[in-house]
Each structure stands twice: as structure tokens, then as C-alpha cells.
Amino acid sequence: MAPPRLTEYFPEKRNLEDLWLSAFLVGTEWENMDKIKEFNWNFENLEKALEEGGGDFMGRQYMCLEALNVDCPLPPSDKIGINSVQRENEEILPMKAMKMAWVPYVPLEDRLSRIDSLKTKIFTLGCTQRRSALKHLKTERVKKFDYCMPYYMPLQPIEDQDDTVINFLYPLEPPMTLTGKWMIMRILLIRKSDDDLPEDEKEKFKAKEARKKAIGDMDPKKKEAFENIKFYKFYPVKTPETPDVDSVKSKYINRYYLNAHYLI
Numbered sequence: 001m002a003p004p005r006l007t008e009y010f011p012e013k014r015n016l017e018d019l020w021l022s023a024f025l026v027g028t029e030w031e032n033m034d035k036i037k038e039f040n041w042n043f044e045n046l047e048k049a050l051e052e053g054g055g056d057f058m059g060r061q062y063m064c065l066e067a068l069n070v071d072c073p074l075p076p077s078d079k080i081g082i083n084s085v086q087r088e089n090e091e092i093l094p095m096k097a098m099k100m101a102w103v104p105y106v107p108l109e110d111r112l113s114r115i116d117s118l119k120t121k122i123f124t125l126g127c128t129q130r131r132s133a134l135k136h137l138k139t140e141r142v143k144k145f146d147y148c149m150p151y152y153m154p155l156q157p158i159e160d161q162d163d164t165v166i167n168f169l170y171p172l173e174p175p176m177t178l179t180g181k182w183m184i185m186r187i188l189l190i191r192k193s194d195d196d197l198p199e200d201e202k203e204k205f206k207a208k209e210a211r212k213k214a215i216g217d218m219d220p221k222k223k224e225a226f227e228n229i230k231f232y233k234f235y236p237v238k239t240p241e242t243p244d245v246d247s248v249k250s251k252y253i254n255r256y257y258l259n260a261h262y263l264i
Helices: 030-036 044-052 131-136 139-146 199-216 220-227
Strands: 061-064 068-071 079-082 091-094 100-104 122-127 148-150 165-176 180-188 230-233 252-254
Touching: 030 139, 044 068, 139 148, 148 252
Parallel strands: 061 122
Antiparallel strands: 061 068, 068 230, 079 091, 079 148, 100 122, 165 180
């Protein structure tokens, strides 16, 4: 008589368990994407924050890895930045130029519902570029994906110093005993007109003026949303099956988002 078959039980899937898998690994080399997904990373901390909601997570959530969660009723940006130390010039392109877009995420329990009746508040950064088609693209185009990073234009950028102030070193003869041979001096730069500026400075000045105008013309509701925007940076929960990431945790996101408001 054959022994009775044992019933095999599988752990119940969490409602948002594959949320991190739905986000495109923006800025990751194509050949490394599979290596990252070899591990079953656990983002229960992110899942719990989104499911429990509360005052901090009542609005729409926009997510891109590692995992950056943006709490804002509007998409933080429809553009992508392309930049690296290997590239001479920075590019800011529409997401669609890199086949990227904010895509609604459907939790597990809602996947049998009609898509048009869902009112999801979670969006992840998606990309429709097929890896199998990369071999038909020029190398420069493929490399652009490696250098992509989420773009964001804050309403109040952090400036290193006032634009009208420049620093320079001036040699003193004879040298002063207190400060040594070199004294750091600051002078006021008085600009008579745009014609006085070098070409690269003219472009920077024009960009800043255009940015000020764009903010001034912004819809009041949109402006209010960006004034109250919050960035949450989640790292995976430590498990026996995944590498320990405690030593690399940082609030820094990238050159556009700068630092997260909260590190979790």
C-alpha cells in the first residue's frame, strides 16, 4: 500500500510582495539586473508603510529603486537625467525618450478586478525597452540607460553661494604673518549685461531665469504639492538569505533629489 501523500503548503503571498520587482532598476547596467534579482529582497517595511497608510502616506506614492518612495499627489517629474563621470554633458530628457513612464501598481488582492475600476495610489517607474532588442541599438544608446537617474527639479535649489560672489586667491607681498602668503578674498561681481558673461555662464544664467519663470507660472495646487513633497528611502529588511546592507545605508539619493527626508 502506497504511503499517503503529504500535503504541501506554500506560504501565503503578501499583498505587495512583488512591489519592488515591478520597479525598473533605473541606472543599473543591463547585465547586472539579473544578479540583483537573484536575491529575494524583503521590503516588508515599505509594504507595511503603504498598507497601513496614516498621515505620512495618504497621498499617491511614486516609487523607483533603491527603493525611493515619493509622497506626492502628482508625479515628481516626467523627465529623466542622464549623467555620469564618463559623460561630458548632462542630458535631461522626457521619460518617454527612454521608454520610461510612471506605471500604476496593482496589489495582489486586486488583480482579478477590472483595471478600469481600480483607483491605485501606487505608481512605479517602468521601462518598456526590451532587452532582446538592445543588440540592434547603437552602443551610445544602450549606455544611456546605464547612466539614467530619476530627475527632480526642487522649487528651492540649494546654491553653494550667492551668484554675485566669486572667490579668488591673491598673493601678498610681503606676506602677512597672520594669514600666510595667500589671503582668501571675496569681491562683489557686478554684471552690467549678459554680454559680459562667458558663453557657458550665459547658458547657466538663461536656464536659471527660465526655471524661475516656470515656477512663477506654475499652477498653485501643483506648487503646493511640490512644497509639501516628502522623500522616503527604504532599504530591504535584513534576512538570512540576503546580503547585509546596513553598512551602505545613506539618506543621499542622487544629484537631483539630493537627500531623503526619512531613511527607513
